[in-house]
Amino acid sequence: MCMNKNVVILGAGIAGLNSGIELLQKGHKVTLIEKNDNVGGLCSGYDINGFYIDACLHWLMGTRKSNKLYKLWNNIDALNDEVKIISLDNFVTVDYSGTKIKVGRDLEKTRQEWLSIAPEDKRNINKFFQVVNAMDKVMSVALKCKTKKSLSDYFKVAYKSPSIIKSMTMSRKEYAKRFKNPALRFAITNMMTGYNNMFFLFDVYSLFSQGNADVPSGGAKYMIERIKNRFLSLGGNLILNDEVNGIEMKNDKVFAVKTSQNHIFYPDVVISTFDPRYMLKNLLDSKYQINKINKANQRINKNPISSCFNVYVTIEGDISMIDGPTLINIDPIKVGASDIDYLLIRPYNFDPQYFVKDNKTVVSLFVDQNHLDYHYFASLDVEELKIEEEKIANNFIAALIKKYPELEGRVNILTYFGPIELEKRANTSYGALQSYSLTDLNSFYFAEGKVKGIKNLYCCGQWTRSIGGTPTALLSSHKIVKKI
Ligand SMILES: Cc1cc2nc3c(=O)[nH]c(=O)nc-3n(C[C@H](O)[C@H](O)[C@H](O)COP(=O)(O)OP(=O)(O)OC[C@H]3O[C@@H](n4cnc5c(N)ncnc54)[C@H](O)[C@@H]3O)c2cc1C
Incomplete structure (x- = not known):
């Protein structure tokens, strides 16, 4: 029988909201504490001088209905049948000193266009699209991999060719060098935000081409509002404008959570969703550490x-x-x-x-x-x-x-x-919008779970897996809920 627990969640970004909703659906009592005056965290939109800005979503992974992520987004009402999904024709149009290269949704049309712009790069253009086309199959299996080892074993089997694995783990700048055309080199290097390697570019472009990385109309603010309403309608207790500033331990358990507004909570279970480095440094004794995140941080020059x-x-x-x-x-x-x-x-x-x-x-x-x-x-x-x-x-x-x-x-x-x-x-280290990037297969890490030495404190959120982003926040929090 499921014992109802009193769960306190620290931080109301995507990870906090998702874990809160899933726990309420399992019958637990949930209090969600957020330091800002609204929920959303890094996934937010704002009204400024009479206009509205989306300060987050360029694309949302999981907009295709048949995708596993869609079901999770739908469960928290981020996406539903009424929300219009906007599918742009192009991932991006690159204009390099007047040479225009479209990175289009239609892969074959795009390949043909690239070939007409840079016939000298025929072999490498064809290889590029070969990998993008294959990514759909790769990712559906890769998402099921639970550990770094199973993921890297999977790639070895999926791509028997070491040269493809190598190309996927290259930086975009390094990979771009194989193209003679300067506009294509510029496009490959810069067409995607962040510092992730070619694997991530292949992946995101492939997802985009399948309608699985589109944008919900209204962007972040309206999506977050729907999620917040789902949390409240299930009876969740939301506390805003209140910063968690202390965690009190008794033996090997969190005994109390304290806030800037002088609230004290006595939870059975605590889930921390913001940057674990910030949480461990500011709220707990330095003897508690998450080794995988420490290691990722030590490699920051390689995985910015x-x-x-x-x-x-x-x-x-x-x-x-x-x-x-x-x-x-x-x-x-x-x-x-x-x-x-x-x-x-x-x-x-x-x-x-x-x-x-x-x-x-x-x-x-x-x-x-x-x-x-x-x-x-x-x-x-x-x-x-x-x-x-x-x-x-x-x-x-x-x-x-x-x-x-x-x-x-x-x-x-x-x-x-x-x-x-x-x-x-x-409270995100280095002002990051995404966590440590993926530059080679060794830099994948999964660190969601219990903090060693503390029986009732769990961590999830974008910092607990490489790359970060909203899908990581969603998936890591979904996984944590299963453990409670
Ligand atoms: C400009 C920009 C563009 C982006 N584009 C995309 C995109 O296109 N696609 C995509 O998938 N992702 C994108 N992201 C990244 C995405 O927004 C984040 O990866 C994701 O929202 C992280 O969610 P989270 O719940 O893990 O963490 P957070 O959003 O960081 O949530 C943590 C929450 O904890 C709160 N908090 C922190 N400390 C305390 C404390 N002491 N007490 C109480 N509360 C606290 C914070 O205020 C925050 O609300 C973008 C981000 C930005 C900023």
Whole structure:
């Protein structure tokens, strides 16, 4: 018989909300504590100066109904029959000094287009699409692998050819070198956000081509609102604006959870969903550690975390010159510690109900950042940071207008954020938006589960598996609930 437990969950991002809902469905009593004034964590959207920005979702893995992830999203009401799923024609359009390369949903059409642009790269273009086509089968099995070893054994069997395995574990920059065409080299290196290797690019592009990495209309804010309502309708207790600031131990169990609003909870079970490094350092004695995450952190120069600098603007009038998500090359600008030579432009006119108002369209300008950029920004004082971030935002806009001079006088800044703001938003190490990236097969790690030495404390969330992102938050929390 299932004994109903009193569970306290720390943090109301995707992992906290999902574990909360699944536990309520199993009959447990759940209290969810969140430091911010709303739920969502890194997966959030905001109203700013009369406009709405989605500060998260570029794509959501699991939008295809037959997919296992869809069932989990549907269970928490993130996706349902009423939610319109928007399928863009192109993953991205790359505009490299005027050469346009579409990374399209239709793989065969895209392959043909690439061949006509770069016939000199025929062999490597065909190999690229061969792997993208095969990823569907690979991922459906890979998702079932529970350990790093079973995953790597699987790849050895699935791809008998070592050269394919090798190509999958290469950095995108390294892999791109095999293409002679400079526009293709630029496209492969930069078409996807973050620092993950070719495997992740093959995977995401394959999922996109199958309609399994699309966007729910309304984006993050409305998706999170639906999930929150499901949690509340099941009788969950949600506490907002309250930061967990202490965990009291008695013998080998968490005895009490304390918060900044002087609440004290005496749970049977605790699930921590935010960055475990932050949690262990700030809330517990240093003798408690999660070795796999420590190891991942020691390898951070090889497996960087992914953060970003993201500028949101409105553009007045016609923006048809920007044909969906677009990657352009720019004169290098310094962002944090990095010299950046690209800009990812995301016009949100694909969802006009939410993102277009008074003939003005919300557009985001995005570049990757990592732990080194975080350290750079963190070394600045408040005033220096303000000046530096404003300069970066203006540089992004100048680069946009250089590419599209017709936008002069029509672009207005709504807001911007970088690693420092992301750190504040969710107590995420280095201001990461995703956890340690995947650069080789050895860098896969699974660390969700109990904290060694503490009988009733579990960890889940994006930091407990490599890559991170909303699917990791969802799957790791789903797995934890089964243990309670
Ligand atoms: C700009 C951007 C773009 C992204 N794009 C995508 C995308 O396209 N697709 C995708 O899948 N993912 C994307 N992500 C990543 C995705 O948002 C995250 O990986 C995911 O939301 C993490 O969920 P989580 O529940 O594991 O952690 P979090 O969202 O970090 O949730 C942890 C929660 O704990 C709270 N918390 C922290 N400390 C405390 C404390 N002491 N007390 C109480 N509460 C606390 C935090 O406020 C937060 O709400 C993006 C993120 C950003 C920022």
